[in-house]
Amino acid sequence: MTDTLRIALAQINLHAGQIEANLAAIRRARAEGARLGADLVVTPEFSVGGYQPEDLVRRPDYVAACEAAVATLAADTADGGPGLIVGGPWRDGPHLHNAAFVLDGGRITTRRAKHELPNYGVFDEKRVFDAGPAPGPVSFRGFRLGLMICEDWWYPDVAETLAESGAEMLLSINGSPFEDGKPARRIDLAVRRVVETGLACVFCAMVGGQDEVVFDGASFVLNPDRSLAVQMPFFEESVTLTAWTRQGEILVCTPQPPAKEPDRxxxxxxxxxxxxxxxxxxxxxxxxxxxxxxxxxxxxxxxxxxxxxxxxxxxxxxxxxxxxxxxxxxxxxxxxxxxxxxxxxxxxxxxxxxxxxxxxxxxxxxxxxxxxxxxxxxxxxxxxxxxxxxxxxxxxxxxxxxxxxxxxxxxxxxxxxxxxxxxxxxxxxxxxxxxxxxxxxxxxxxxxxxxxxxxxxxxxxxxxxxxxxxxxQDSLPPYAELDAILAGLVEAERSVDDMAASGFDRATVLRVWRMLDRAEYKRRQAPPGVKITARAFGRDRRYPITNGYTELVA
Structure with a gap:
């Protein structure tokens, strides 16, 4: 049994519904992984169908086309080159899952369904997917990989189940949109998973824009000692080879120089x-x-x-x-x-x-x-x-x-x-x-x-x-004051009284809150736009247009 494994992380730009283009992008990534000497090429969440698919997955023809693409990619792996991990829909009897597929030797060797389905902010996966059971490790060429799908990584249960079942590393494929300050939160979260399990943690993410959300890539690897072994580029496509060595019952990644993180x-x-x-x-x-x-x-x-x-x-x-x-x-x-x-x-x-x-x-x-x-x-x-x-x-x-x-x-x-x-x-x-x-x-x-x-x-x-x-400023408070009030009312959902207690003029806060409420009908008719905060107008923040509550806040 070999004690070394070479994994190419492919943070690629995908296109929801454009299955042929996604198939071509995955094939290019696999070819680059093969050139680099990879045993396995890992692609992001729902890479075959393009993330976020939203109600596309309600269309049987779309799901069938994704399944056919997965089968095609599986057949590609009969060439003796690297295996693949891809994402897409999986019909399992009456259930439809957001799934990951391990492809090797010309076939689908393993399927794993997403266990934790996000249902907040821009995500409403519970509308269209069924949750899978807590997963065990997947076997790949003699290694036991703790494969997770995005939200599974944000909570401790899945990682702990994988560690207890004998996983030698944690490998998360992701569709995680950019938000101001989010890269640091991802690292902090990975540190928690590493501390809880004693296993290295891989975060493989997509890059590119899809309607209002932007995926920033920034894939990384944390070793069992919590050190940053790999940091891939931000906002750029990249295929990066990572080298792993078995040390006892865990896998450890060889460190490499990190890509520079841009400032805010x-x-x-x-x-x-x-x-x-x-x-x-x-x-x-x-x-x-x-x-x-x-x-x-x-x-x-x-x-x-x-x-x-x-x-x-x-x-x-x-x-x-x-x-x-x-x-x-x-x-x-x-x-x-x-x-x-x-x-x-x-x-x-x-x-x-x-x-x-x-x-x-x-x-x-x-x-x-x-x-x-x-x-x-x-x-x-x-x-x-x-x-x-x-x-x-x-x-x-x-x-x-x-x-x-x-x-x-x-x-x-x-x-x-x-x-x-x-x-x-x-x-x-x-x-x-x-x-x-x-x-x-x-x-x-x-x-x-x-x-x-x-x-x-x-x-x-x-x-x-x-x-x-x-x-x-004839019609609005000074922007420095206005933006500070809006950040409290919109991003933090603070009350008028709470904002006033923290030092803002209550009459000004109340005036801004009422303007914020009255403008909801306009925002419903506004065009889509790039999301950079945790509470972008639209799917992140959904208030009724007909709303009498503001009149009670006096």
Missing amino acids: LASIYRCLVLGLADYVRKNRFPGILLGLSGGIDSALSAAVAVDALGPARVRAVMMPSPYTGQHSLEDAAACAHLLGIRCDTVPIAPAMGAFDQVLAPLFQGRQSDTTEENIQARSRGLILMALSNKFGDMLLTTGNKSEMSVGYATLYGDMCGGYSVLKDVYKTTVFDLCRWRNANHPPHALGPTGPVMPDRVISKPPSAELKHDQTD
Whole structure:
């Protein structure tokens, strides 16, 4: 019996429902593993079908196609090369499981069903899958591997069962989305599993964007002494060979130099770039269109778009009104120049005049108010959607999480679009990201290496410019205060009284809470966007639109 095992960890970019493309990606990973001398190639959770499949798994034809792909991959392993671990659906009588398959010698040697099904945040696997029993180790070429599927790894029971059943290591295949601060939490969790079991822990993760979630890769190995033996790249596809030696009744991994972990702002920015790039690529849009106002949100959105797709695939439109300042025209033009993108100008004054004329008989005797301001935003939305329809580019909205939290956005106006790259980014983080990007060039970014926006875009007071001398702070608390309150109300679900007790002005907190509640109907109609926090609007946070509770919090 050999005492050495070589495992290639394949963190690959998968595509939900695109089974043939996933099959090809797995085959490429196996070929690379064979070139590196691997005995086994491990792919992420649900690698054959693409994660998250959601209700695709309710379709018998989809499940059958995944099963056929697993059988095809199993047949591939008859060539004497490395074995495979892949993920996909498994029909077991009346039950449907999220499963892992061990493929070797031309056949499926073992199946394991996911035991712990996540049912929180972006996950609702209990709707579509049945939980499997607590698993025992799987045998592979004389080794006993403690195979787990993502959520199984987050709780101690499965790991302890595997250790008690004779596993020589823990091997977890994952579909774990990125969140701000999550890489450190994963390491902390792995340390717990190692301490509890005395076994090395492998975390093999996918990379890439799928709708609103982004998988950051960052696969790693912790040895039984809790040392970090392997750290794979962040936000990049990679196939990495790990070498294992049996020491007594456990396996130990040979350490190798780790990939560098990006800092917080770099991680968030790379998440935005990858999420947007994959959304455009996987949905086969030719490029991106966005409104460029001369403000900070559209400047950052444009920078992310160019870094994701390159300047040739990004088109901007400046749509000045009579309230647009000269500095905004200059700053928008400077942003476009720095990014190397086309920027057209379409004045909206004629559209505003046309709406004024059409509506004058109905509005007679009434003063101008936010109605006319919203007409400006909706005129811009109409122009942008017309250009998107005519040329096929996806319209990118540019609003941030602070605005969407309190409804500081116009339905069918600046909320028009197919995707929102800043949807889960608070305004204070927008400022931080702009400063960071002006000073840094992310790995593999397709945009310029120097600054991407003028300093004035970052330093001037934010304004929607829908009336003379308007600033955001005319309607909202200062963003530093607003974002701190929102973080408590949204991410932490703290009460108004609790926030007031911690030092915030109670009247301001109550005002923000009421704006947050009233804006739910707008958020339900907002486009999808990149998730970076633990409580992104949408599936992470589900509040009723018709909600009388806010009126009780006085």
